[in-house]
Amino acid sequence: MAAAGWRVTVVADGAESRVDSPAGIALHRTGGNVPEGERPDARAYLDSLCRLTGLALRLPRHDVVVTMTDPPMLALAGPMLAARHGAASLHWCQDLYPDLLPVLGVRMPSILRRLAGRGIARALRRHDGVIAIGRCMRDRIAAMGVKGERLCLLPNWPDPVIRPLPKPGNGFRNLPGGLEGESRFLVAYSGTLGLAHPMDGVVEAAARLQDSDPTILFLLIGEGRGFAAVEGEARRRGLRNLRRIPWQPADRLAESLSTADLHLVTMHPAAEGMLVPSKLVGVQAVxxxxLFLGPRGSEAAARVGGCGLVIDPFDGAAIADAVRSYAADPLRCAAEGAHAARQSAAWTADGAATAFAAIAERLLPARRITPPMIARPLHNA
Structure with a gap:
């Protein structure tokens, strides 16, 4: 957007970064504490919301105010900030709060959650535009009373650094600890693992396949508090075909994702319409x-069509059967993988940026004069 002539200001939580902002982008940080490791609680989210809003109120006038969804209730600030600046307000919904909070394990009294839900619905109806990242999310927002002409669908896109890499010569398969070269059929879960990503069925599938299919290995890559429970259950069951390696740096993302023969993406059924697993676009890009282990009516389930299967995340027997079927059919893996890559290539960061700029352009006040436009995304980085 900056290259297209927009002047962009980003308001982010946390301490000042030593990394210079790209040309045309001004980065303002609140200097506040962003909790690391465990997911923040309701108080931490509220503190972040206040810091971000307070800083944004002190900035010069902007033409479009864009709020995102971390911290969860930032949509409440959008109309207020837009009124302060005489600007258009656009909410970019990555996760639908506060309904998602219980799924993520964030405790909040039920009466407070209901009040917050009514407040968010009222705020979304006051925005000039609302972007949903999936059709199920768009339908849920529409049911909250947001008019159809204000709702836009803009799916997330894969990181441009992710690309398909062949298995032969992939150094990731020879990491310390051993993935036993190229002889194993690797089934990978890569990314954050939290309460919204049930793994009960995956552990059960690994237990079923351990003795009958010794060439199959389940590989978990990433961080998150959900890993402790999975590793504990794996030790209890004595699983030798389930291993974990830590989060990989961005410059190894293509390599780590490409090392797998089959990927797993999980989503709790209760989260349908509230989020779209972002890891799916990375999997398809390589x-x-x-195997999408989640609700069949969700956006992720629709995107898996032709390049995978949708399975109940708690059905270990079905997951085991599917993994065994893929391991026995390399031609199927290749064909569905090629379809996934083509599907991913059709929606890139450049295409998404063009679409987003067009949405913002339509929201610009009619009284705006010719100087370059200014957009301000707000998020908790």
Whole structure:
């Protein structure tokens, strides 16, 4: 957007970064504490919301105010900030709060959650535009009373650094600890693992396949408080075909994702319409088939069509059967992986930026004069 002539200001939580902002982008940080490790609680989210809003109120006038969804209730600030600046307000919904909070394990009294839900619905109806990242999310927002002409669908896109890499020569398979070269059929889960990502069925599938299919290995890559429970259950069951390695740096993302023959993406059924697993676009960008372990009516389930299967995340027997079927059919893996790569290539960061700029352009006040436009995304980085 900056390259297209917009002047962009980003308001982010946390301490000042030593990394210079790209040309045309001004970065303002609140200097506040962003909790690391465990997911923040309701108080931490509220503190972050106040810091971000307070800083944004002190900035010069902007033409478009964009709020995002972390911290959860930032949509409440959008109309207020827009009124302060005489600007258009656009909410970019990545996760639908506060309904998602219980799924993520964030405790909040039920009466407070209901009040927050009514407040968010009222705020979304006051925004000039609302972006949903999936059709199920768009439908849920529409049911909250947001008019159809104000609702836009803009799916997330894969990181441009992710690309398909062939298995032969992939150094990731020879990491310390051993993935036993290229002889194993690797089933990978890559990314954050939290309460919204049930793994009960995956552990059960690994237990079922351990003795009958010794060439199959489940590989967990990433961080999150959900890993402790999975590793504890794996030790209790004596699983030798389930291993974990830590989060990988961005410059190894293509390599780590490409090392798998089959990927797993999980989502709790209760989260349908509230989020779309972002890891799915990365999996498809490396040209690998995927088992989506989540609700069939969700956006992620629709995107898996033709390049994977949708399975109940708690059905270990069905997951085991599917993994065994893929391991026995390399031609199927190759065909579905190629379909996934083509599907991913059709929606890039450049295409998404063009679409987003067009949405923002339509919201600009009619009284705006010719100087370059200014957009301000707000998020908790």
């Amino acid at each position: 040209g690998r088939p995927c």
